[in-house]
Amino acid sequence: MSAILADMPKTDASKTGAPATTKAIAPSKGGRPWTFYVLATLFVFYVIALYGPMFCIYVLSFQDIRGGLVFPMKGHSLHWFVDLFTQVRTGDVKGSFDRSIKLAVIVTVITVVVSFLAGLGFRKRFRGDTVVFYMMIGSLVAPGLVLGLGTGLLFQALGLNASWYTSALGAQLSWTLPFGVLVMFAVMSRFNHVWEEAAYDLGASRWQSIRLVMIPVLAPGLVAVALFGFTLSYDEFARSLQTAGSLNTLPLEIWSMTLNVTSPSLYALGTVTTIVSFIVIGASLGSIVLIQKKRGSSAKG
Amino acid sequence: MKSDRGDIELAGVCKSFDGATYVVDGVNLKIADGAYCCFIGPSGCGKTTILRMIAGHEDPTAGEIVIGGQNVVGLAPVQRRTAMMFQSYALFPHLTVRDNIAFALRVRGMSKADRLRAADAMIEKVRLTQFADRLPAQLSGGQQQRVALARAAITEPRVLLLDEPLSALDEQLRVQMRQELRRMQQDLGITFIHVTHTQLEAIALADLVVVMEQGRIKQAGAARDVYAHPHDRYVAEFMGGQNVLSGLVEKVNGSTFTLAQAAPDGIEVPLQARSTVSVGDKIDIAVRRDDVALVRPGRELPPGCTTSLPSRVLAIEYQGYFVKVMLDTVPDDAFVAYVPEKVFFADPFTVGDVVMATWATGSALPLA
Numbered sequence: 001m002s003a004i005l006a007d008m009p010k011t012d013a014s015k016t017g018a019p020a021t022t023k024a025i026a027p028s029k030g031g032r033p034w035t036f037y038v039l040a041t042l043f044v045f046y047v048i049a050l051y052g053p054m055f056c057i058y059v060l061s062f063q064d065i066r067g068g069l070v071f072p073m074k075g076h077s078l079h080w081f082v083d084l085f086t087q088v089r090t091g092d093v094k095g096s097f098d099r100s101i102k103l104a105v106i107v108t109v110i111t112v113v114v115s116f117l118a119g120l121g122f123r124k125r126f127r128g129d130t131v132v133f134y135m136m137i138g139s140l141v142a143p144g145l146v147l148g149l150g151t152g153l154l155f156q157a158l159g160l161n162a163s164w165y166t167s168a169l170g171a172q173l174s175w176t177l178p179f180g181v182l183v184m185f186a187v188m189s190r191f192n193h194v195w196e197e198a199a200y201d202l203g204a205s206r207w208q209s210i211r212l213v214m215i216p217v218l219a220p221g222l223v224a225v226a227l228f229g230f231t232l233s234y235d236e237f238a239r240s241l242q243t244a245g246s247l248n249t250l251p252l253e254i255w256s257m258t259l260n261v262t263s264p265s266l267y268a269l270g271t272v273t274t275i276v277s278f279i280v281i282g283a284s285l286g287s288i289v290l291i292q293k294k295r296g297s298s299a300k301g
Numbered sequence: 302m303k304s305d306r307g308d309i310e311l312a313g314v315c316k317s318f319d320g321a322t323y324v325v326d327g328v329n330l331k332i333a334d335g336a337y338c339c340f341i342g343p344s345g346c347g348k349t350t351i352l353r354m355i356a357g358h359e360d361p362t363a364g365e366i367v368i369g370g371q372n373v374v375g376l377a378p379v380q381r382r383t384a385m386m387f388q389s390y391a392l393f394p395h396l397t398v399r400d401n402i403a404f405a406l407r408v409r410g411m412s413k414a415d416r417l418r419a420a421d422a423m424i425e426k427v428r429l430t431q432f433a434d435r436l437p438a439q440l441s442g443g444q445q446q447r448v449a450l451a452r453a454a455i456t457e458p459r460v461l462l463l464d465e466p467l468s469a470l471d472e473q474l475r476v477q478m479r480q481e482l483r484r485m486q487q488d489l490g491i492t493f494i495h496v497t498h499t500q501l502e503a504i505a506l507a508d509l510v511v512v513m514e515q516g517r518i519k520q521a522g523a524a525r526d527v528y529a530h531p532h533d534r535y536v537a538e539f540m541g542g543q544n545v546l547s548g549l550v551e552k553v554n555g556s557t558f559t560l561a562q563a564a565p566d567g568i569e570v571p572l573q574a575r576s577t578v579s580v581g582d583k584i585d586i587a588v589r590r591d592d593v594a595l596v597r598p599g600r601e602l603p604p605g606c607t608t609s610l611p612s613r614v615l616a617i618e619y620q621g622y623f624v625k626v627m628l629d630t631v632p633d634d635a636f637v638a639y640v641p642e643k644v645f646f647a648d649p650f651t652v653g654d655v656v657m658a659t660w661a662t663g664s665a666l667p668l669a
Contacts, residue, residue: 192389192391194387194388194389194391195391195393195394197358197387197391198385198387198391198392198393199393199404199408200358200377200378201356201357201358201378201384201385201453202378202379202384202404202405202408202452202453202456203377203378203379203405203408203409203456204404204408205408208408212404212407212408213393216395217393217394217395
């Protein structure tokens with residue numbers, strides 16, 4: 001449509017020799033309709049509302065030793081970052097960060113593997129498939145705090161100790177798995193089953209067709225599932241609260257710090273965790289781009 | 302001991318997906334080694350299902366599929382030594398042309414150097430050398446088809462199965478790739494089985510044309526046989542090029558019989574060995590469109606013509622070397638004459654003209 005509109009003035013002008021009449025149909029080069037400015041303003045407000053609050057935290061974390069919890073800025077240094085990792089009174093940041101990363105990695109691996117297998121399973125209809133599907137969605141809509149509480153109680157009833165790598169892992173999976181499977185369904189819907197048939201026709205075993213055809217074709221989608229799993233686990237709070245046991249994950253640690261730490265260390269922690277998140281997201285997106293670029297370049301070379 | 306022969310025998314092959322309706326219903330057929338066989342029929346006639354059963358992607362509900370003297374039901378495609386070329390080619394999107402073609406050798410565990418050498422030889426055969434490192438998405442339809450062909454051929458199959466291989470191409474390319482398929486088949490010297498719904502494609506390529514309807518074979522034979530001597534109304538109409546008329550047998554006289562029609566003296570039809578007719582039978586006959594001559598009323602009929610049907614010209618289409626004239630000769634069926642261009646323009650008709658449609662009596666063909 002836009003191509004048609006763009007072409008029309010040209011032919012008009014060449015016929016009539018009066019380019020002025022074209023203004024009514026389409027704006028001249030470089031000009032934009034007034035709606036553009038309205039929407040652009042709206043977008044700017046949206047971005048400020050989204051990132052403004054976080055930006056305050058990041059800025060305040062770079063104050064020097066005189067720094068407080070509110071503006072104005074008092075000097076600038078990395079003091080509070082050093083404080084964060086050296087002072088005991090700020091809490092077990094390093095330990096909880098460690099646990100959160102480990103937990104997120106375990107959750108990611110399980111989510112990717114199980115979602116992929118579920119994706120394979122749901123390619124064909126089977127008896128009770130809708131029941132299985134809705135049960136899965138059910139755990140997604142169940143309130144996280146209640147689910148965490150229930151998991152904690154169940155562990156207690158069974159006489160098991162709650163800990164981040166058992167009960168919290170389970171509680172988090174109840175959150176990441178349905179998400180992962182839903183993303184996987186979307187990814188799978190673009191996989192043409194004829195590719196599998198072609199692989200079988202050419203003599204590939206089931207395993208070879210998964211390894212050499214399915215996984216490489218689906219790789220960008222699998223990275224997306226992994227990213228989902230990681231980020232959902234890394235900042236999970238509600239389900240971990242009652243299930244993490246005696247050792248905190250990072251979000252729990254931050255929460256307890258908000259109750260007793262009154263220095264910009266807290267903000268420094270916010271900055272560090274955000275950086276980690278961005279690194280993970282960047283690495284994931286980078287790997288997707290790399291996969292596609294590799295295909296493109298091997299195609300050219 | 303495996304045989305290298307690619308002759309195929311289908312014996313009582315049936316296929317039902319739901320246990321109630323049969324998509325393929327008792328098909329018996331012999332295909333000679335090294336033949337080019339085309340299955341043709343409308344969509345849903347079971348032709349693709351037969352192909353998939355020969356390929357080993359479906360198992361027949363009943364019956365035997367014998368390739369080279371060995372019953373292959375239950376065997377994997379590789380054990381059958383068949384290869385399939387899928388309708389949309391199903392090239393692996395993440396692999397280059399070379400890796401796509403080498404795939405079959407890779408899963409067999411052939412070393413990288415060996416399989417790439419074999420793939421390159423095959424790439425040269427299908428003239429894709431300059432595209433060897435491209436991805437399928439960067440190729441044209443015709444190039445993709447050649448990759449698919451090469452990928453299937455590298456397994457050294459004794460039977461190659463092609464599922465509507467030309468349907469994704471535009472008209473001009475289709476004619477070109479048609480010749481390439483035929484050339485490839487002769488080069489490889491193996492049996493090709495090709496499924497299509499295009500009559501022209503089937504008769505241009507095939508040694509053996511198999512016309513199907515609702516899971517059954519209607520007629521199987523050489524292209525010329527099926528086109529010029531259709532068994533019944535269905536085959537005649539499906540293959541095209543024929544006018545089909547029906548009527549009641551009025552009288553049987555020696556080597557001919559007369560069909561009552563909207564003609565003063567009825568239609569005289571030669572009685573052929575295979576048909577036994579008696580007075581009162583309802584019978585279909587076929588007359589080739591290019592056998593029909595159009596004569597202005599009152600003029601003398603050409604020699605050999607005893608029947609003439611008065612008709613009005615409904616429409617005229619210029620087709621280049623002939624002119625397609627549509628007539629209202631019979632009330633229920635279309636009646637068309639293909640008049641050679643030079644003959645037509647020597648005395649052109651216009652829409653609405655009354656003409657006599659006639660043909661040499663010997664060229665009318667009674668149908669089953």
